[in-house]
Amino acid sequence: MTTVPGKRAVSDPDLRDRLYELLEHDHLPYSVGSRFVRLIITIIVVDVLAAILASVPEISARFGRLLTVIEVAAVIAFALEYAARIWSIVGHSLRDMTPLRARLEYVFSALGLIDLLAFLPSAVALVVGDRIGVILFGMLPFLKLVRYSPAMRSLLAALHAERRTLFGCIVILTGAVLLFASLLYALEHDVQPDKFGTIPHAMWWAIVTLGTVGYGDVIPVTPLGKMVTVAAIVFGFAMIALPVAIISTAFADEVRRRDFVVTWGMLARVPLFSHLGASEIADIMRLLRSQTIEAGEVLVRRGDAASSMYFITAGEVEIDLPSQRVRLSDGTFFGEIALLRRTKRSGTVTARRKTKLLVLDAQDFHALIERVPALAAHVKETADARLAETASAGDVAEGEIAQAMPSGTRGGDRD
Numbered sequence: 001m002t003t004v005p006g007k008r009a010v011s012d013p014d015l016r017d018r019l020y021e022l023l024e025h026d027h028l029p030y031s032v033g034s035r036f037v038r039l040i041i042t043i044i045v046v047d048v049l050a051a052i053l054a055s056v057p058e059i060s061a062r063f064g065r066l067l068t069v070i071e072v073a074a075v076i077a078f079a080l081e082y083a084a085r086i087w088s089i090v091g092h093s094l095r096d097m098t099p100l101r102a103r104l105e106y107v108f109s110a111l112g113l114i115d116l117l118a119f120l121p122s123a124v125a126l127v128v129g130d131r132i133g134v135i136l137f138g139m140l141p142f143l144k145l146v147r148y149s150p151a152m153r154s155l156l157a158a159l160h161a162e163r164r165t166l167f168g169c170i171v172i173l174t175g176a177v178l179l180f181a182s183l184l185y186a187l188e189h190d191v192q193p194d195k196f197g198t199i200p201h202a203m204w205w206a207i208v209t210l211g212t213v214g215y216g217d218v219i220p221v222t223p224l225g226k227m228v229t230v231a232a233i234v235f236g237f238a239m240i241a242l243p244v245a246i247i248s249t250a251f252a253d254e255v256r257r258r259d260f261v262v263t264w265g266m267l268a269r270v271p272l273f274s275h276l277g278a279s280e281i282a283d284i285m286r287l288l289r290s291q292t293i294e295a296g297e298v299l300v301r302r303g304d305a306a307s308s309m310y311f312i313t314a315g316e317v318e319i320d321l322p323s324q325r326v327r328l329s330d331g332t333f334f335g336e337i338a339l340l341r342r343t344k345r346s347g348t349v350t351a352r353r354k355t356k357l358l359v360l361d362a363q364d365f366h367a368l369i370e371r372v373p374a375l376a377a378h379v380k381e382t383a384d385a386r387l388a389e390t391a392s393a394g395d396v397a398e399g400e401i402a403q404a405m406p407s408g409t410r411g412g413d414r415d
């Protein structure tokens with residue numbers, strides 16, 4: 001590519017696009033985006049902790065100025081992040097829209113409102129000098145963890161998916177509160193006019209009883225009132241179990257759906273599967289298992305039996321061959337030749353940094369290439385291409401094929 005000194009290359013991404021990728025998508029291990037995420041999370045934790053400590057009079061009197069400096073710094077950091085997101089969002093909407101509309105869509109989105117609440121109320125409280133407001137609004141940045149926590153996003157998605165069912169539970173619970181409050185009002189208002197003299201008074205007892213809290217500050221004294229209370233307690237147990245079951249089931253489904261999407265995205269990063277159809281990729285997904293190895297950890301050793309094929313989705317490994325060392329990174333795979341030739345490993349594989357892998361066991365590998373001829377042909381084609389390369393990851397294939405080929409036949413059929 002030809003470049004002009006002092007000018008940006010034509011293919012270089014625009015600054016706005018690079019900033020958007022940094023804020024939204026560049027979260028791979030050891031990337032600039034992942035370090036940015038860790039910085040934001042650290043600021044959130046420190047800010048919330050400072051707000052908590054500011055509520056303690058002894059700590060506030062001694063370190064009040066330091067806690068205020070922390071709050072001001074956090075407000076500035078969150079405000080700058082919010083401005084950067086508004087500026088960089090242009091051109092990255094799923095729909096074709098004007099810059100103004102794209103920015104308004106972010107501003108009024110759930111995450112946009114959370115980003116705004118993380119700094120604006122605290123900034124107002126700091127300006128007017130409202131200490132209680134600073135402490136109270138200092139808790140709001142905690143909501144920003146929704147953006148960086150898959151578990152919290154899955155829970156919110158589960159609540160949103162079951163919102164109609166949960167609303168139905170609220171309607172049923174409201175009806176139960178009214179029913180039992182009316183019954184206790186009819187049975188107890190003459191005996192305890194100060195506690196059951198009106199239905200609103202009786203509703204306090206109904207809410208506490210159906211919630212199985214049972215404060216004991218309001219209790220029936222008539223036999224019929226006590227019988228109604230027993231029924232209310234039993235019904236309250238059912239009402240607690242119903243939404244819990246709904247939410248837990250929806251949460252589990254959402255986690256499985258998220259894992260499916262993540263695994264699909266990981267497979268899409270592997271060139272070996274790029275030519276396959278959706279049904280074939282879905283078939284492969286059922287056979288793969290994820291594995292994470294830390295920096296310096298040995299995955300396989302030279303001479304080990306070939307039991308699996310590995311796909312690198314994030315990270316880097318180093319393969320120590322008899323003649324040289326080879327490094328493989330995101331989107332590459334290794335181990336297929338040993339499985340095809342049913343030989344032992346020709347090199348020792350060590351993680352250069354924390355690495356995420358998808359693992360395909362030998363038995364599943366052989367069953368898969370029998371079911372998917374296109375995949376088998378592509379694996380063999382890749383093996384031939386690797387064998388033809390020099391000073392590359394092809395030495396992995398060459399070393400493993402050499403184990404399976406008699407000395408007099410090398411250089412002949414490589415399939």
